[in-house]
Amino acid sequence: MALTTSCSNEEADLFDQSAAERLNASSEKYTNVLTSGSGKWALEYYPMPSTDKIKGKGYLMAVDFKKSHEVTVGMNNLFTGNKYREASSIWQVITDNGPVLSFNTWNDNLHIFSSPEKVLKDDDIKVGEGLEGDYEFVITEVGENNSTVTLKGKKRGAYDRLLALPDTTSLQSYVEMVNAFNERMASSTAPNSLYLLNQADTFQVDSAATGMFYIFPKGKDAVSTQTLHPFLFSVHEGSYWLRLRDEYKFKADGKSFQELRYDPSTDRFVSPTDPGIMLIGPDPVWFFQKQISSGKRYLLSKSSAFSASAQPLMDKMVAERFTAKNTAFTFNSLYLSQDASGKYLLSVTYRNNRGASTVFKIEYDGTLTEKGIALSNPVLSDSAQEPLYSRLTALQAFVAKLAGEFVASESLTRFNLVSIKLTSATDADYWFTISQN
Amino acid sequence: MKHIATIFATALAFCSVAFTSCSDEEFTPSIFNTDSKIDYLDKTAATFPLDTFVKVNFLEPYNMRYIYKMEDIGSDKQKNLVPAEYGKSVKLAVLSKYLWYDVYDKLADKTFLPEYSPRIIHVIGSPAYNPSTGTETLGTAEGGLKITLYNTNRLNEYNIDRLNELFFHTMHHEFGHILDQNHQRPTGFNVISNGLYDPNNWAQAFDSINASRGFVTNYASSQPREDWVEVMASYICDDSIRWAQRLVSASYDWEEIKVSETTEDSVKSLIGGGAHRDSVGYFRELGNGDFVIDRKVIARNANGTAALKDGKIQYLSKDGVDGVAIINQKLDMVRNWLKSQFKIDIDALRKEVQTRSYVTDTNGYFVKGSDGKLINKLVRPSDTEPLKTLMEQLVDQVNKYKALQAQ
Numbered sequence: 086m087a088l089t090t091s092c093s094n095e096e097a098d099l100f101d102q103s104a105a106e107r108l109n110a111s112s113e114k115y116t117n118v119l120t121s122g123s124g125k126w127a128l129e130y131y132p133m134p135s136t137d138k139i140k141g142k143g144y145l146m147a148v149d150f151k152k153s154h155e156v157t158v159g160m161n162n163l164f165t166g167n168k169y170r171e172a173s174s175i176w177q178v179i180t181d182n183g184p185v186l187s188f189n190t191w192n193d194n195l196h197i198f199s200s201p202e203k204v205l206k207d208d209d210i211k212v213g214e215g216l217e218g219d220y221e222f223v224i225t226e227v228g229e230n231n232s233t234v235t236l237k238g239k240k241r242g243a244y245d246r247l248l249a250l251p252d253t254t255s256l257q258s259y260v261e262m263v264n265a266f267n268e269r270m271a272s273s274t275a276p277n278s279l280y281l282l283n284q285a286d287t288f289q290v291d292s293a294a295t296g297m298f299y300i301f302p303k304g305k306d307a308v309s310t311q312t313l314h315p316f317l318f319s320v321h322e323g324s325y326w327l328r329l330r331d332e333y334k335f336k337a338d339g340k341s342f343q344e345l346r347y348d349p350s351t352d353r354f355v356s357p358t359d360p361g362i363m364l365i366g367p368d369p370v371w372f373f374q375k376q377i378s379s380g381k382r383y384l385l386s387k388s389s390a391f392s393a394s395a396q397p398l399m400d401k402m403v404a405e406r407f408t409a410k411n412t413a414f415t416f417n418s419l420y421l422s423q424d425a426s427g428k429y430l431l432s433v434t435y436r437n438n439r440g441a442s443t444v445f446k447i448e449y450d451g452t453l454t455e456k457g458i459a460l461s462n463p464v465l466s467d468s469a470q471e472p473l474y475s476r477l478t479a480l481q482a483f484v485a486k487l488a489g490e491f492v493a494s495e496s497l498t499r500f501n502l503v504s505i506k507l508t509s510a511t512d513a514d515y516w517f518t519i520s521q522n
Numbered sequence: 523m524k525h526i527a528t529i530f531a532t533a534l535a536f537c538s539v540a541f542t543s544c545s546d547e548e549f550t551p552s553i554f555n556t557d558s559k560i561d562y563l564d565k566t567a568a569t570f571p572l573d574t575f576v577k578v579n580f581l582e583p584y585n586m587r588y589i590y591k592m593e594d595i596g597s598d599k600q601k602n603l604v605p606a607e608y609g610k611s612v613k614l615a616v617l618s619k620y621l622w623y624d625v626y627d628k629l630a631d632k633t634f635l636p637e638y639s640p641r642i643i644h645v646i647g648s649p650a651y652n653p654s655t656g657t658e659t660l661g662t663a664e665g666g667l668k669i670t671l672y673n674t675n676r677l678n679e680y681n682i683d684r685l686n687e688l689f690f691h692t693m694h695h696e697f698g699h700i701l702d703q704n705h706q707r708p709t710g711f712n713v714i715s716n717g718l719y720d721p722n723n724w725a726q727a728f729d730s731i732n733a734s735r736g737f738v739t740n741y742a743s744s745q746p747r748e749d750w751v752e753v754m755a756s757y758i759c760d761d762s763i764r765w766a767q768r769l770v771s772a773s774y775d776w777e778e779i780k781v782s783e784t785t786e787d788s789v790k791s792l793i794g795g796g797a798h799r800d801s802v803g804y805f806r807e808l809g810n811g812d813f814v815i816d817r818k819v820i821a822r823n824a825n826g827t828a829a830l831k832d833g834k835i836q837y838l839s840k841d842g843v844d845g846v847a848i849i850n851q852k853l854d855m856v857r858n859w860l861k862s863q864f865k866i867d868i869d870a871l872r873k874e875v876q877t878r879s880y881v882t883d884t885n886g887y888f889v890k891g892s893d894g895k896l897i898n899k900l901v902r903p904s905d906t907e908p909l910k911t912l913m914e915q916l917v918d919q920v921n922k923y924k925a926l927q928a929q
Contacts, residue, residue: 191607201602213651
C-alpha cells in the first residue's frame, strides 16, 4: 500500500532524459571536447599527490586523442631512456559516478606510472606497487573554449591537467620544446638557489632540478621550515609557464598562486593575477662575487662563448703552441680563482698529446666592484717559465686584456648561474663566458 | 547455485510490486542495444575488429562478454593493475576460442557452453601481485559467472610452457571452479588429503615433497577446492611428458634431517663436495639458526651412505603415503564427475587440447623436438596456410573484420 501511494505521479521529472541517457550524453560531450580542435593536448601528469621524489613529481606527456578512440602518447624522460618515444593505445570516456577519462588498454608510456612492476631500480619502488599512478581520471572541469581540462586521478586523487595544443604543433616538438626550457631554467648544473617573492616577503627555493621546489623563508632553517612543491613547465598563450601541482598559499597574507608566466624581458616568472608574486634567480653580480670569494674556480675553454671581438684572440690562443721535450704543447683551458692571500689567479694549462701539461699561473691584484670585478698588475708567478711564456704572444694579450674592470651578468638566465658572462667595462663588445667548475 | 536462485527470486518480487503500483509510468528509451538485427559496433573505432570477433564468437553464441578494455570498477581494488595491450588481447581472445571454447564446443553437449560458460572474461595486462605472501594470483573465478585473467601483457606464443602456466592452465582451473560452483564436487574428495592442506604456507612448500603427498602442484595443497581444479587443469594442460614427470616426483618419499650443529663442516659433510648427495633435495634454514635437509628416503648403510643394489640407489617408502596412487585417485574422481555431471570425457578433452597445442605426425602421434619436448604448434607453419604460422592464422580471424571498416 505504501508503495502504491508513493507512485501516484506526485514527483515531477527534473530532467528530460533518464539517468542512463544523461550519463551517455556526458560521455559523448567529453569525448567531443577531447577530440575537438587538433585533438592534441599536453598532459601534466602526477602519479601521486605526495612529495615522494619519484611518485610525487610531475611528468610531461603530449597526447593525441583520435575519434577512432586511438590515442598516441609521447614523452621523453628517464622511463624512455631520456629519448622521445611515442606509444599508441585506446582511450574512452566512461561513466562512473561522473565522466571518467580511461586509458583502458596498455600504453607503453602512460601505464609505466600505473604498472605494479618495479619500473626503476629504487628501493622505494616495490613489486606490487610500482609508481602507483592512475590511468583513469575523473574529468572535473573544462576550461573556456576547451583550452584546458582538469583531471583528478580516480584512485590516488592527484590533480592533473590537459592543455590544448594547436594543430601546427607536433607531440614531439612540444615535449622537446618544454624539456629544453626545463633544462635551461631548472638545470641540475645550476649552482644557485631561486627566490619566491610576495611583496616584501622572500622565500628561498632550492632543488628545482628535482622537479620539486623546496621552499622555505629566506634566512630560516631549511630542514625545519621547508615545504615541497612539485611543478611542471608548459607553453600556452604564447608564453612559457610554470605551474605547481597544488596551489601555494602564503601564510602571512593568505595570498596564493599556482601558475606563473615567464617574462623573458625580465627573466622572471610572474603571477598573472598579482605581479607582486614572482619567482626570480639571484643577482649574478652578487652570486659571482660570493662564489669566487668562497674559493670556487671559473673555467674558460674553447667551448665558452665569446663576442665577435673576443673570439679572434681566443682563436689565436688556441692556435698558439710551444715545443718542449720534442713535443708540441697547445692551449687546453684557463681557470680564474681567488687564492688564500686574496690575489686573483689565472691558471692557464697547455697540454701535449702524451698527456703531459704545463700550467702558467698569473697573479692579479683585484677588487670586487659594484658591478663585477676589477683586475690589475698581472705577474707571472714562476719566473722560470718566463722564456716559454714570452713566446705565447696571444696568451700575453689575453692576460693584458683581462687586467681591467669587468661587469658580471648571467650567461643565459639567472635561473642557472653556472655560467657567468664577463663584459669589459670599457668595451661592451668584448665579452666571454666562464663556467663554475 | 541455491544462493544465486534466491537473489534472482528476490529481484523478480520487487519488479512485480513496481508494475502493480506504477502502471501508468512510461519507460524511457533504452540505452542498451536491444535489436539484434542492428550492428551497434562502431566501424570507425580502432578496436572494431576485436570487438566484432568477440561479439560473433563469444557474446552471440554463449552470452559471454570478453572484456579487454579494462574495467577498473570490476577489478580487484586491493591491487595495482594495468590494462592489457590491444594486440595481446587479440591473441588471448583467439587462443581462448581455439584452445578452450572450440574444444568444449566439439566435445560437450551443445547446451553445455551456453549454460556454463562464464558470462564475463575480464583480461588484465599486469600480474596480480600478493606482496605479503610473495605470490601472484594468475586468475580468479567469481560467483560462477566471471573469470579474471591476469598477465595478458606477458603473452608470448613462442613459449608454450609459459602460455600454459599463465593462461590455459589458469583458464581450465578457473572454469573448473565455475563448474564446481554449479555442480559441487563429491565431498569425499575433501578428505583424501585431510590434515595435509596448508592455506597459509603452501607457497613456501617444495613441489616435489608436496607431490609425494599426493598434490599435483603446490597450490593444490592450499585447500580442497583448489586441489580439485588443479588436478583437472593439470591433467588437461600437461603434455604426457610433463604429467609423467609429476607422477615420478610423486613416487618418492621424503625425510627431514635436522642438522644439530650449524658448523660449516657438519653442513658440508651432508651436502658439500665429496658427501653422499645421492638423495638430497632441499636445504633449509629455520628461523632459530638451525638447518634442515630434506632428502628422499633411500636404503642406507650404518654410516649413512647409500646402500646400492646393482650399483643403483634403492628408494623406499616411509610414511605409507603413496603420492602416485593419491593423485590417480583424485583424477579418477574428477574424471567420473565430469562424465556424470556434464557428459565430458576428460581424456578426450585432454587429447583435443594437446593436439591443438603440439605438433603431431600423420599417425596422430606427438612429435618430440631435439630437446626431448613436444613441439609448439602455434608457431609452426599452419596446415592450411604454410606461409603463416598457426598463431598468425588465428589472429587473421580478428583482422578479417578490418575489411568491414573499409566499406
